[in-house]
Amino acid sequence: MPKNYIKKILEARVYDVARETPIDHARLLSARLDNNVLLKREDLQPVFSFKLRGAYNKMYSLTDEERARGVICASAGNHAQGLALAARHMDVKATIVMPRTTPKIKVDGVRSHQAKVLLIGDTFDEAAAHAQKLVAEKGLVYVHPYDDPEVIAGQGTIGVEIMRQHPDPIDAIFVPVGGGGLLAGIAAYVKYVRPEVKIIGVEPEDAACLQAAMAKGRRVTLPQVGLFADGVAVATIGKEPFRIIRQLVDEVITASTDEMCAAIKDIFEDTRSIAEPAGALALAGLKKYVANGGVTGQTLIAIASGANTNFDRLRYISERTEIGEKREAVLSVMIPERPGSFKRFCSAMGKRGITEFNYRYAEGGEAHIFVGLQIAEGSEDRAEVVAALQAKGYPVVDLTDNEMAKLHIRHMVGGPAPASITDELVYRVEFPERPGALLNFLTHLGQRWNISMFHYRNHGAAYGRVLLGLQAKASERREIEAVLDSIHYRYSEETANPAYEIYLS
Structure with missing residues (x-):
């Protein structure tokens, strides 16, 4: 155990500018999860972050x-x-x-x-x-953000405060992970003072560099990382933090974008404060830990690590919250194109709330509707809804976990491409949100291939997201991707995505 850090943490000079933050009881969430859920409020620091x-x-x-x-x-x-x-x-x-x-x-x-x-x-x-x-x-x-002993020691003062503020038993502390400085500092102190307390790191699913390093037994570099939780979007865990973490941390959990959005809402409902995605990451991990392990009656602490988020992002966060809480199902349902079909479909739903309904007239006797439905928390009710609709003769495709459907399809109008559009290839692309980035993108692609579909929506984040259709043959795929590689924009091909096939192809 790295005992040399105990002295460094106890002697760390932080309170000239930082404050000792409270541990707040998340009353509503505690009742819902049947556990004593506590939040260490580092979002209350003068710079709204630890x-x-x-x-x-x-x-x-x-x-x-x-x-x-x-x-x-x-x-x-x-x-x-x-x-x-x-x-x-x-x-x-x-x-x-x-x-x-x-x-x-x-x-x-x-x-x-x-x-x-x-x-x-x-x-x-x-x-x-x-x-x-x-x-x-x-x-x-x-001054490195995490891979430095003095920085780690400074973050470790949070562990000192938790041990002093909550002398009663603690079952687990959940800590967000980017480069690992915060997790290393808290683990070094807490495991020395109260080794029975579990220390659990939480990472985004699309930036899980610590989980990858723990699996390999050495530090690895991820080829790319997601950017939603920009505060923890790190491709390689820090060298010094990893040396500490691999000895002391009990478990590493990952959380999805939707689960972080749901945790942001949970923090708001209990504290009336708005966490940034990385700031709610630890709570998202806590909730997943409880759900996966059937945990009840425990005292669990999550570090609410920051609250620096653009107001513009709240629209996107609120859209994803219900899915993150597993209280909304997003479905594609085929209904007959004739009078009374809407009414019959709504009757088939009974008293279940409809959160979204997108429809456009289609020729050929059948129409696809994009519908959001309220469900009971958890995936079992979602499966029951799908099965019930299928039993009543409705063909259903579950799009709840389909990222393209949630980011783009639900906001697009116009229906399938006309018959004149053939040999279409579809890509999701991320580009930096700065003046000229979109023009650069179109300059490289738009002059060589006809753009047959385009959807962009600003989410208030550092990177914009585009759904793009190009009139191109499958044999041109390598050439297109070579261009995308040359401008260093992240992308994924979505031509075979069922949401595209149903609504846009």
Whole structure:
């Protein structure tokens, strides 16, 4: 066990700028889950995130000569704001390199602390490379967001507070994982003081670098990571955090985008605060742990780690919440194209609430409707709904877990392509939300292939999402994907997606 961290954590200097945050009882969620659910409210820090602790502790450990040189970091958000505030408090010049895709709320937050902001590149890697260039050229001191013993020790003070604030038995503490600094710091202290307490890391399903490393027994680099929970979108777990985590952490759980959205709603309903996706990640993992293990009567603590989210994202989050709670089923149902079909279908639903209903007249005697239905929490009721509809003669395709259907199809109108559109290939593409990105995308593709379908919707995130149809033969697939590879936009082919085949092909 890395006992050397205990002294470092106990001596960590964080309270010059950070505050001791409360542990709040999630009353509504506790009753629903039949467990004592508690939230450690790190979203209440001055920069609305725990990152301030590690950044300040690292700053305090620097020599006078190092502080005189100035500090620098690459960050898309919370670490940047923490370092900027710490530097202002200590009267140290700070340079923060952020991707151009960083949400304005986070850029403005950094600038409000008088730090110099450089917007470089579209990705964190590009920003980080420029930061390292400035370190070499100007001798600035780089403050890493998680792979540093002083940063880990600063985050570990959260564990000290939890042990002091809740001396009664604790069954498990759930901690969000990006680079691993927070998880390593909390685990190092809690496992030393109360080794019986389970420490469980929680990652997004599409950025599970720790789970991959634990399976391999060594650090691995994911080929790509999801961006919804930008605060934990890390491709490789930190070297020093992993050394600690692999010895002390009991389990690693992953959560989906929909499950994080549901957890954001849970936090709001119990606290009236709005967590960012990474800030609700630990609670999403807690809920999954309870559901998968049939856990009851335990005391479970989740770290509510941050609340820096764009207001624009709330529309998207609210749309996905009911699916995340498994209280909505999204179905494609075929009904006869004749008078009275709607009424008969609604009668088949009984008193079940309809959350969405999309329909367009179709020739040929049959119509596909895209429908959202309220269901009891859990997947069993969803299966029963599908079976009941099929028993009444309705062909049904369950689209509840179909990402393309939820992101695009439900918002699109116009129906299937006309007969003149043949040999269509369909892709989902992500591109950076910045001026010129869409034009760059269309310049590379639109001049070579006819665009037969296009859907884009701004979700207030760093990356935009497009559903794209191109008039192209299957033999041209490699050529298209070579172009997409050349402009470094993430993509996946969706030509065989059943939602596309039903509604748009």
